[in-house]
Amino acid sequence: MTHPEPLLHLPPLREVIAAHGLSASKALGQNFILDEQLLGRIAKVPGSLKGERVYEVGPGPGGLTRALLRAGAEVVAVERDRRCLVPLGALCEASGGRLRVIEGDALEIDEATRIGPAHIVANLPYNVGTALLVRWLGGEAWPPWWRSLTLMFQLEVAERIVAAPNSGAYGRLAVLAQWRSAARIAMKVHRSAFVPPPKVMSAVVHITPAPAPDGVAPAMMERLTAAAFGQRRKMLRRSLQPVPGALDALARLGIDSARRAETLAVSDFIAIARLLGSA
Numbered sequence: 001m002t003h004p005e006p007l008l009h010l011p012p013l014r015e016v017i018a019a020h021g022l023s024a025s026k027a028l029g030q031n032f033i034l035d036e037q038l039l040g041r042i043a044k045v046p047g048s049l050k051g052e053r054v055y056e057v058g059p060g061p062g063g064l065t066r067a068l069l070r071a072g073a074e075v076v077a078v079e080r081d082r083r084c085l086v087p088l089g090a091l092c093e094a095s096g097g098r099l100r101v102i103e104g105d106a107l108e109i110d111e112a113t114r115i116g117p118a119h120i121v122a123n124l125p126y127n128v129g130t131a132l133l134v135r136w137l138g139g140e141a142w143p144p145w146w147r148s149l150t151l152m153f154q155l156e157v158a159e160r161i162v163a164a165p166n167s168g169a170y171g172r173l174a175v176l177a178q179w180r181s182a183a184r185i186a187m188k189v190h191r192s193a194f195v196p197p198p199k200v201m202s203a204v205v206h207i208t209p210a211p212a213p214d215g216v217a218p219a220m221m222e223r224l225t226a227a228a229f230g231q232r233r234k235m236l237r238r239s240l241q242p243v244p245g246a247l248d249a250l251a252r253l254g255i256d257s258a259r260r261a262e263t264l265a266v267s268d269f270i271a272i273a274r275l276l277g278s279a
């Protein structure tokens with residue numbers, strides 16, 4: 001039997017929300033998805049999850065969690081809203097031991113030790129989504145502890161993650177998401193799919209780690225992109241001035257210092273960071 005029976009006989013999410021008084025909190029970025037078909041499609045984005053460990057941030061009433069469990073995953077979920085713990089407890093029982101819920105703040109949890117190797121799948125609270133993404137993409141250890149990221153963002157943020165050079169959306173997030181990872185928009189999600197509907201459209205982004213280029217320090221990549229895109233309208237000779245050695249590196253690579261950061265390919269940032277080492 002692929003699925004334990006109880007997971008197929010759960011009350012509708014709308015009833016769970018009403019029964020536990022889960023009125024959506026704006027402060028916690030709560031926009032719930034109740035459409036179980038859509039949730040099933042999101043759970044398929046990382047590929048087969050049968051027997052795989054999944055880390056879910058913000059399960060809320062547990063809609064995506066159900067879909068992940070039905071896909072055969074073993075789920076560790078971190079939720080900040082105590083009101084959700086009772087309905088999630090019921091889901092733990094129905095899961096036959098495949099769901100563990102941690103009450104806490106995803107920004108503070110020590111993931112490498114408490115979660116371990118896992119796919120991350122989350123309908124992220126928008127107010128902490130970018131901070132979590134930057135943390136997951138950063139760090140010295142590569143490949144990272146996570147195996148893939150399947151994350152819901154506002155469409156505008158998703159477009160910044162996958163953006164190509166010479167576009168308004170291209171910036172620090174694109175370079176950080178692409179220099180040692182592959183990022184794509186897996187699906188767009190209409191605002192009406194959420195309760196309550198947010199003002200903007202959303203999209204699911206799928207990111208997998210790629211081999212890290214040799215001789216590039218992650219901290220240098222972050223420093224370089226922060227300087228370059230911190231003043232994106234300025235020429236590189238101005239914006240990169242505070243990074244020691246950066247202007248020399250441009251000259252050695254034959255990159256015109258009158259260009260602006262948004263015209264540089266990800267491979268250009270890699271080449272500059274490599275020349276700068278870990279200084």
Ligand code: SAM
Binds near residue numbers: 081
């Ligand atoms: N996964 C549910 C769904 O798809 O319907 C809920 C998604 S809702 C957009 C975001 C969830 O993240 C909420 O349940 C909220 O309480 C939770 N949350 C907000 N900030 C959090 C944080 N710092 N750490 C953990 N969970 C958080």
